[in-house]
Amino acid sequence: MSNNLSHQKPYHLNFSSEDLGTAKPTITLLSGEPERSRYIAETYLQNARLLSDYRGLNSYLGYLDNSTPILLATSGMGAPSLSIVVNELIQVGIKTIIRIGTCGAIQNRIKIGDIIISQAALCRQGAANDIAPPEYPAVADPFLTVALVKSAQFLGVNYHLGITASVDSFYEGQERIVSSANPYLQRHLEGITEEYRRLNILNYEMEAGTLFKMAGVYGFTAACICAVIAERNKEEGISLESKQQAIEKAIQVAILTVSNLSLSSID
């Protein structure tokens, strides 16, 4: 079976490598939320143009520092949607993906507004099992991850580097009880957050583990930076007031990282 798909227009992404013109970006900033992709395009990129927003999964092509072409894309929520988008991004020539997400922290020392850079993920995600066996490691690219850390240090952002729990559901899988409509949490999930806390896992989110496994199997470079918008040791809810400010920091760290990568011409 041929793997040379670069000239086709993948079904969900809805643009081909030819639609990227001469820019040929190799780096993608991948947001869960379409609004985040639009915000990055409008705030941080030059000459950004919408490529597609099929099913609300918008993509933009623009330039950073007036020179580096960047593709912004949207994964949607959860691993099945991310796996489709990432597969198609690779088809159109992307080689490096930084996920910019939000998450809930589970360690007491991590506060709303902090940033978490994932070095690896505990991947409790069904879609990932279609890509590699459950025991296949879900690890971020070490060089890109260190680059994110250095950018966070340079910008004076409060960051934490460690292991993320990537799960398939926001409510049951993250042990939400009081804010959930589900009256029954399965017994194997009762106490899972405390278990993860003791295992030194930093946070919950819903995509990084599958992204990392795909990177390992497909052979592309991936990393993940998330803004903390919930302190799960205190409550289940999301801090909407702090969300944009927290996200802004994660975006700035990612943007600086891409800028520095481009200067050293590593993509």
Ligand SMILES: O=P(O)(O)O[C@H]1O[C@H](CO)[C@@H](O)[C@H]1O
């Ligand atoms: O803000 P994003 O990137 O979507 O990330 C987090 O937010 C969503 C849940 O609210 C999940 O996708 C989770 O991973």
Ligand SMILES: O=c1cc[nH]c(=O)[nH]1
């Ligand atoms: O608690 C949270 C916050 C954002 N995203 C998640 O998956 N969980």
